[in-house]
Amino acid sequence: MSKEVLRLSAHNLREFDRCPRAFALQYKANRFWPAPDPVPSKHMELGQAFHRIVHQKFLGLNPLIENLNSPDLKALWQKYTLSPYSGSEEKSRVWSEQNLHVTLDGVGFLARFDRLVRNEGNWTILDWKTGKIDPVKLAGDWQTKLYPFILAEAGSVLNDGEEIEPSKIRMIYWEGSTGISHDRFSYDEGKHEVLRSEFEEKVRQVSKPFDEEKADDPNFPRNPKHCKKCGYDSLCNRLSSSNSDRPELPHPRFV
Numbered sequence: 001m002s003k004e005v006l007r008l009s010a011h012n013l014r015e016f017d018r019c020p021r022a023f024a025l026q027y028k029a030n031r032f033w034p035a036p037d038p039v040p041s042k043h044m045e046l047g048q049a050f051h052r053i054v055h056q057k058f059l060g061l062n063p064l065i066e067n068l069n070s071p072d073l074k075a076l077w078q079k080y081t082l083s084p085y086s087g088s089e090e091k092s093r094v095w096s097e098q099n100l101h102v103t104l105d106g107v108g109f110l111a112r113f114d115r116l117v118r119n120e121g122n123w124t125i126l127d128w129k130t131g132k133i134d135p136v137k138l139a140g141d142w143q144t145k146l147y148p149f150i151l152a153e154a155g156s157v158l159n160d161g162e163e164i165e166p167s168k169i170r171m172i173y174w175e176g177s178t179g180i181s182h183d184r185f186s187y188d189e190g191k192h193e194v195l196r197s198e199f200e201e202k203v204r205q206v207s208k209p210f211d212e213e214k215a216d217d218p219n220f221p222r223n224p225k226h227c228k229k230c231g232y233d234s235l236c237n238r239l240s241s242s243n244s245d246r247p248e249l250p251h252p253r254f255v
């Protein structure tokens with residue numbers, strides 16, 4: 001994928017951290033082989049269903065909520081209805097499943113906000129997490145960095161053309177399994193500028209040329225820690241002397 005069309009979400013940035021080569025194979029060389037598992041995990045399905053019904057409720061489609069057939073989804077929904085986020089937000093403007101993006105030096109960064117609330121000039125980013133979360137880990141997660149950054153950079157389109165000051169932004173993760181809100185993610189101008197440098201550095205990293213034939217391309221180094229569970233195993237270990245214990249799969253270019 002060329003630099004001009006590269007678009008990065010928090011998920012993509014985590015993928016880069018996990019293994020730069022896997023990131024480059026997928027997003028720069030468009031290697032989608034082996035195909036991703038078409039059967040989503042139960043946890044993923046639960047998360048998607050929960051996000052969907054919260055959005056439906058936001059749109060006023062209450063009848064669909066009556067048809068919940070999963071006990072886990074029902075339990076999550078009950079916790080949600082008891083949370084401060086299920087009622088109407090007086091004096092607030094609210095957005096649900098809102099996309100925003102910014103472009104830095106030709107590379108796009110994307111955020112999809114589960115919910116955004118503007119109240120008297122203050123902005124709250126709400127994110128629903130259906131599993132257990134570790135707030136300390138989340139403080140350093142790409143999502144916690146990316147979402148406020150994008151809102152400050154691009155949020156004027158939602159704010160009648162006015163820029164949003166970083167200090168007016170806060171982020172809350174709602175943990176569906178416990179019903180707890182984690183609200184320790186403050187934001188300000190200083191953090192915003194530090195993050196700008198961090199994202200600019202990330203742009204430089206992902207924009208470097210990638211040679212997939214070179215298994216040890218220094219621009220996108222391998223991370224052997226994750227090879228055993230990586231769908232690109234055969235694309236790496238065919239080309240390198242360091243093999244994982246997985247049996248080699250036929251490479252698509254050699255079958």
Ligand code: SF4
Nearest residue numbers: 019022222227230236
């Ligand atoms: S097989 Fe290993 S080195 Fe290759 S992309 Fe996957 S995790 Fe990275």
